[in-house]
Amino acid sequence: xxxxxxxxxxxGRGSNMTALIEAAKAEDYPxxxxxxxxxxxxxxxxxxxxxxxxxxxVVDHTIFGxxxxxxxxxxxxxxxTNRIDLVCLAGFMRLLTAWxxxxxxxxxxxxxxxxxxxxxxxHTHRRALEAGVKRHGATVHFVVPEMDAGPIVAQEAVAxxxxxxxxxxAARVLEVEHQIYPQALRAVAEGLTKA
Ligand code: GRF
Numbered sequence: 607x608x609x610x611x612x613x614x615x616x617x618g619r620g621s622n623m624t625a626l627i628e629a630a631k632a633e634d635y636p637x638x639x640x641x642x643x644x645x646x647x648x649x650x651x652x653x654x655x656x657x658x659x660x661x662x663x664v665v666d667h668t669i670f671g672x673x674x675x676x677x678x679x680x681x682x683x684x685x686x687t688n689r690i691d692l693v694c695l696a697g698f699m700r701l702l703t704a705w706x707x708x709x710x711x712x713x714x715x716x717x718x719x720x721x722x723x724x725x726x727x728x729h730t731h732r733r734a735l736e737a738g739v740k741r742h743g744a745t746v747h748f749v750v751p752e753m754d755a756g757p758i759v760a761q762e763a764v765a766x767x768x769x770x771x772x773x774x775x776a777a778r779v780l781e782v783e784h785q786i787y788p789q790a791l792r793a794v795a796e797g798l799t800k801a
Contacts, residue, residue: 607634610691610795613641613684615698620651621780622696622717622787627658629788636795641688643681645700661688667700678706685710694791695749704751712801714749715794716756717787719779721745721763726754731776734766742766742775744783746790748801757801760790 612630614623620642627639642655645667655662663684670677677700685693695716707714720730722745725737734742743763750756762782766775793799 607636609635610637611640611689612637612692612694612791612795613643613688613690614639614655614694614696615643615645615681616649616651616655616696617644617646617699618649618651618697620649620654620696622783623651623694624654624658625784626694626696626788626791627655627660629791635788635792637692637791641684641690643684645677645698651697674701674703675705678703682706682709692791692795694787696787701753702749702751707749707751710749712748715746715759715787715790716749716754717783718745718747718754719776719783721761722747722754722758731772731779735770735772735775740766742779744779744786746786759794759799760786762786 614626616623623642629635630637630639639660642660642662644652644664647664647666652662665681665684667677693710693714721743725733741763745758746760747758748756764778764782
């Protein structure tokens, strides 16, 4: 099987990254995670990737100052050097310019902890509780220049319970994230879902 070469971009703990790495171990999985890139040297996910035997690289955005495109050119260079086919953003906390998104358009996914288009941006679980919604969840979508927008590949809901706190709700949504991200990547790598 001609597996797609995937890079996962992280900034933090990397639990979605780990779910993708685990799923990709299956022989019939159409993608392999060949690279993990973090914009932060202290991201705990780096150690997890290393332990899983996946190559890691840090592209520290702070050394580029306000030069967002210079940071992205360095990032792009890593991806191209590693012959990456698909990019998965997994808790990657940098907004990407139209230039970078354009280069990877149709080949870059993101996971967001809400039922998009509801609750774009940060603190989604708190905002869902404040809004009193009965259903919350997670979405995997293709990345477009607008933040937390773009064609939806996978989405799953969780019921909000009366006694939910931000933490308990986040934990249940995270379980769903770990299921749908590998499913979405499979569909995209198999060419079943296109942007
Ligand atoms: C996840 O909730 C993801 O949906 C959001 O950031 C969080 C990252 O968590 N974009 P992790 O680093 O994958 O554990």
